[in-house]
Amino acid sequence: METPLTKNIPSNGNAPLDLKAYEKAGGYESLRKSLRMPPNAITELVTKSKLRGRGGAGFSTGMKWSFVPMGKDAPHPKYLVANADEMEPGTFKDRLLLEGDPHQLLEGMIAAAYAIQADIAYIFLRAEYKLAAERLGRAIAEAYERSYLGRNILGSSYSLEMYLHVSAGRYMCGEETGLLNALEGKRANPRSKPPFPPVSGLWGKPTIVQNVETLCNVPHIINNGPEWFIRLGLTADSGTKLYGASGKVKRPGLWELPMGTTIREILIEHAGGMRDGVKLRGLLPGGASTDFLTEQHLDVRMDFREVQKAGSRLGTGTMIVLDDHTCPVGMVWNLEHFFSQESCGWCTPCWSGLNWTERILRAMEEGRGQPQDLEKLEFQTKFNAPGHTFCALAPGAMEPLQSALKYFREDFEQHIREHRCPWK
Amino acid sequence: MLTPEERQEIEAEFPRYPHKQAVCLDAMKIIQRHRGWVSDESLRDLGEILDMTAEELDGVATFYNLVFRRPVGRHVVLICDSVSCWIMGYEKLCQRLTSQLGVDLGGTTADKRFTILPIVCLGTCDHAPAMMVDNDLYRDVEADHIDDVLTNYK
Numbered sequence: 001m002e003t004p005l006t007k008n009i010p011s012n013g014n015a016p017l018d019l020k021a022y023e024k025a026g027g028y029e030s031l032r033k034s035l036r037m038p039p040n041a042i043t044e045l046v047t048k049s050k051l052r053g054r055g056g057a058g059f060s061t062g063m064k065w066s067f068v069p070m071g072k073d074a075p076h077p078k079y080l081v082a083n084a085d086e087m088e089p090g091t092f093k094d095r096l097l098l099e100g101d102p103h104q105l106l107e108g109m110i111a112a113a114y115a116i117q118a119d120i121a122y123i124f125l126r127a128e129y130k131l132a133a134e135r136l137g138r139a140i141a142e143a144y145e146r147s148y149l150g151r152n153i154l155g156s157s158y159s160l161e162m163y164l165h166v167s168a169g170r171y172m173c174g175e176e177t178g179l180l181n182a183l184e185g186k187r188a189n190p191r192s193k194p195p196f197p198p199v200s201g202l203w204g205k206p207t208i209v210q211n212v213e214t215l216c217n218v219p220h221i222i223n224n225g226p227e228w229f230i231r232l233g234l235t236a237d238s239g240t241k242l243y244g245a246s247g248k249v250k251r252p253g254l255w256e257l258p259m260g261t262t263i264r265e266i267l268i269e270h271a272g273g274m275r276d277g278v279k280l281r282g283l284l285p286g287g288a289s290t291d292f293l294t295e296q297h298l299d300v301r302m303d304f305r306e307v308q309k310a311g312s313r314l315g316t317g318t319m320i321v322l323d324d325h326t327c328p329v330g331m332v333w334n335l336e337h338f339f340s341q342e343s344c345g346w347c348t349p350c351w352s353g354l355n356w357t358e359r360i361l362r363a364m365e366e367g368r369g370q371p372q373d374l375e376k377l378e379f380q381t382k383f384n385a386p387g388h389t390f391c392a393l394a395p396g397a398m399e400p401l402q403s404a405l406k407y408f409r410e411d412f413e414q415h416i417r418e419h420r421c422p423w424k
Numbered sequence: 425m426l427t428p429e430e431r432q433e434i435e436a437e438f439p440r441y442p443h444k445q446a447v448c449l450d451a452m453k454i455i456q457r458h459r460g461w462v463s464d465e466s467l468r469d470l471g472e473i474l475d476m477t478a479e480e481l482d483g484v485a486t487f488y489n490l491v492f493r494r495p496v497g498r499h500v501v502l503i504c505d506s507v508s509c510w511i512m513g514y515e516k517l518c519q520r521l522t523s524q525l526g527v528d529l530g531g532t533t534a535d536k537r538f539t540i541l542p543i544v545c546l547g548t549c550d551h552a553p554a555m556m557v558d559n560d561l562y563r564d565v566e567a568d569h570i571d572d573v574l575t576n577y578k
Contacts, residue, residue, distance in 0.1 A: 089508065089544065090506070094547075128502070168490045184446050185447065187483060246549035246552060247511050252550035284507075320507055323511075335507055
């Protein structure tokens, strides 16, 4: 089984390959190859590979790049941004790529930047990833020394500057347009779309924002071709995926597996199943803002389409497991507390709705739940549905809530009936 | 007044962005690195360098979780309260931490040694529960470990 994304990452948490070792392992080959190709040809390759964004939304990467104005009359500077603001609760996949193989990200970024003819690239990193910041800083310096970055890369006519931007912490910074505002030194409120960032992004110039894992796939697609990449996946979606599991499983962790691996294989084979003495009740397949799935969904394949058919989303592919010794209402309260706190306050359904949602759930946990609360929560799931809010934060927040109301309704009712949390 | 050193560090950020206002978050973090927090006076001084009002800067500062607009202790403890850590024992850990230090979340110990703050998911969910002290990450933390961790910070 091929594991292109993690093949160079030391399994013991040791320091990543330095530039020399990375080159020896075939590193930066894709850059040499790219520079011999016209930029549009890279975009075409990536489109053909069917690579879809690994940050959660799953948009076609090549198609996104194709929206960037090209040619002599295109506005400059153009920007490429790696979204390394990993802050979705339960998600810890980009950390591995950033700490374990920083040059792989740089190589992917440079190829992507070349494809859209970007002049400036930023890595937007969350502040808490201290080790990643140190290692990325060193990798960028090494890349400049070897002329992989800077003026006239490897003697070509292409130039690219790259900077590491360390953020100051807010979930909204991971939202594409919130991130753009944050990079401009503003509050990370979302922007209205259109215009979309590929046309008008950072300082009004064409900008591509791409998740870390997405960019890390790019060198391998360029080296091995789109057919190879498509063959890596088990279903209609191509490539490999970093899957993870956290919660009360025997071996919480992260594994690079073919796209479309079943939940059962990830949970049982790789995570070792549930810890002794606890049973599976449900799981959020791809981070905090995805709908619960339950035992009946174990054979669902973890790709974009199949998880959606089961009523949830692949999201970030890192699952959070709920066991029978943990209160589902408490868990949803914890999630809604997060979303309510991280709401930027820009649009009313979100700041108001999430606040009420959190208060109702807290009241239930504290034994103050009322019979009409379930109806109020149902209302919130509709009030904050997609299309009613400025960005995807609140609709995402409603996903675990609406599915918990469906699968764990009896638990909510018991809280209200008994005026207490049965787990306490 | 900003020190010459702070000024120099802030100005060194200018070439990284096409507009100097974009430097404001980096600049506030520089000030915070030197002084522990960002005061009203610091915002006014910074505003002069960046051609921004203190109010504009405050609007930005208060948006971000890790810009401190009040003094903090010598060490900042960030305890993850997101879902995986919650499942794996955040509440017990938090209770031990706050009772040990005698302050609630958001508080600073009387000797100004520690400030404890909740933080969103630290992205190390396979080793929950997790916390950070200053730049150091602690994973698989058990309540009984808290003592050992804290003694490293004077």
